[in-house]
Amino acid sequence: MKTTTPLRFRSNSREALNDRQLRDNLRHTLGKTLHSREAAVAELPHWEQLRRHARAVKLHTLSRLGRTLRRLEAAVLERGGTVLWAETAAQATQLVLDLAHRRDFTRIVKSKSMLGEEIGLNEALERRLEVVETDLGEFVVQLAGQRPSHLVAPALHLSRAQVAALFEEKLEVSVGQDVERITAAARSIMRRHFQRAQMGITGVNFAAADSGTLVVVENEGNARLSVSVPRLHVAIMGIEKVIPRLADLSVFLPLLIRSATGQRITSYVDLIQGPRRPDEPDGPPEFVLILVDNGRSRILADPALRETLACIRCGACQNVCPVFQSVGGHAYGSTYQGPIGAILTPQLDGVGQAPEHPFASSLCGACREACPVGIPIPEILVELRGRVQSRKGAQAWRIPGRKWAFALWAWCCSSPGRYRRLLRLSRRLWPLAERLPRGAARSWSLGRTLPHPAPRPFRDLYRDRKEGP
């Protein structure tokens, strides 16, 4: 969703660090996720081969995206579906609204879609229609009036006690602190919504151009219900989700699922191939696919950044990221969080909108290592850092004086004489640095003592040693 004021990761993260409950929840839940992912990946000896295959398929597709989308469109039309295109978030939400209005539909069930979050679909629909999130985690987050804090586990930041309290407050059902009872309550509430729903909205994990098949990966069965009960099924997908061949799922499914949840496969992988056929007893008579650009073609135009679009939204980079583990997803303030969010948000919304995002990483590289399609996230972070700092305008986030300081430093470091003088000067000024009210030394000293330069640098000691006493 577009925001008007720049996101402030730094101040949000400070709050998150002080939130004991949040940190306990993150530690508890992410710990479990990490273990299951590790075990699931270790089970496949040819994991690296799968990664290479998937990466090649994704990059191949991105390099000829227009052609592949045309094939997808033709295949979906062939199967009796409708295909609509949206350049922007506003256009996409308007298309959905128009679909409902033209049919006088007012009740919508929705199954998890990150694109839906990105384009602010719920906010746009809720003004005039009833929209119910049907994925348990999404339902919880919707009840809480919040936004998802993780790609795969939207309610990751909440404990069972917090969810139980929410159910009691908003739904007036007593569920103890029992996850089974919470789930049972959600099931029966949701069944009523499904029965009444006229329109079902789902996201798309993959769309196969050769067969016109839309693939939705899920565990709960809410997507199956969303595409089965209502009279109209609307699938929304970012244009980068298309793959050329359905059979590549034999590679993408294990990569996505093992990375995301640590399962071998999810309970359901729905292969949606259009509206119900005349001889089928049920299913939606109408099926509409909405292809959304919303900045993706702009990202694609940038060779240094375009691999970002290979992302399959598994959330593994979030789970392994020490920064995400420390502050959770909400600190990012954006739809996409953690390492992938740190590179995707500035590209989707503009670097001026998320100027701190690319800096919110120690560049430890755990994200790239975990990424099932090998997106070079640290490199893209570094690239975006440069763009933030070279951006002119009031909204750019610049650490005061940093560019100057580095320019001076680079000038000194490119000549041995200047370098020596810089060192001599900085040694003399070092004691002052501690006393400055702001700056790097002050920041360092928050929770750390300031180290002091050695009495004599290595180069002097080495010279003495060489020359002898």
Place this chain on the structure above:
Amino acid sequence: MTCLVDQFFPRVGLDTVQILERLGLEVHFDPRQTCCSQPAHNAGLQAEAARVAGHFLDVYAAGREPIVVPSGSCAAMLKVALPRLFGEGSSRRDQARQVAERVWELSDFLVNRLGVESTGAALEARVAYHDSCHSLRELGLREEPRRLVRAVLGVELVELPNSDRCCGFGGTFSVDFPEISVSLGREKLDRIRASGADWVVASDASCLMHLESIARACGQPIRTMHLAELLARRREVPA
């Protein structure tokens, strides 16, 4: 030699020289060298990084001998990132590629180039090895430093849980987001203390400086040692 070692931890530099000389190698330190350019590169300031990297290449491009670096992070910068600072097809890029071939992180050089595991060092202690991220992930050095540590006489190597998790330093990250950086460092320190190790050893002085500074600020200092310091350590002869 890395600029951090040069200015803050000269001992690490001297020990690196000593280890290599004891193995019969001739060691040169070119005093014209300055920095590997990583600080600017990680800050996203590629023009500034390229300027410093250019100087590094001017100093080192002429030689053919291996360049040994007692830091996983600087070695990764020189080996992996440096060529990318220069445009595809430029002569600088080719030069950077050739130099990258010659760059070795210390443990990599000892184990994989020289085939050495024991440097004849000795220390009676429980030692925890901290993986620095760039050494582990960019250079793929996991076993090399451990083999060297294990070969030190008297050392018992203890494995830290989640040893591949970042200590939170991250260069400019440590001052851009000091709260997160320190919080990660404290978690690492908790695991170090729980391991019962007497010393923490790492291939990067920067991680150690970060961890040590936090430990001191908490009033619970820990003992840290660079891998080079450990490998150069001789049994103390009683007087």
Place this chain on the structure above:
Amino acid sequence: MSRSRILGRLDRLEWEGPDLPDLPAGAEGADPVWRFVRAAGEAGAIVGDGRGGRLEECLQEVLRVTGAEEIYWEDEEALAGHGIEYRLRDPRAFQDGKLVYSLHPNGRPGFPLLLHSRPRTGQHLERIGLSAASATRGVADTGTLLHETGAGRGRLLSILPPAHLFLLRVSDVVADAAALFESWTPGEASLATLVTGPSRTADIEKTLVIGVHGPRQCLVILTGS
């Protein structure tokens, strides 16, 4: 408008990307049926072997385990493929205005358990305790079943009831997903679903709960020889 603008931009952006890699070949592991049984069990499904004349016994067991009295089945033509001969039994043919068959597996009276009904409504489906369908394929690696809609076979009957039974011919078991996509391409079905075990969630504290929106029990009976 949007379409031509988006595609116009994309067409100008084409570059020399990597070639499309060859599809991975399906494995030919030994004894896929045994591996299917193990993997499906690990995924939480209950698997019975109905081969060798034990089909009826298995069906009785399914009723016992689910506590259901009837099994709802939509696609009568598929029954023969599992070795179930049936004939229409008697007066219950019309019930609540719906056409209802009562079937005898293998033609033997006294076992009137498989029902076939249509048309039906959502509310009617909500009352069904156990439904059954024929699985088009089984995937040994993961214990996965492929369910396809088709003539007379809908989407809801396999998802709404609390328990769902798949009949799977052992000759339809393939080794892995790659083998599945080698031997199967999407045909006329408007929805095909890869089903592995029961419906589940771990959305709260990553604690596993079985049976959210879909069936709490996933049962499989192997048929054929």
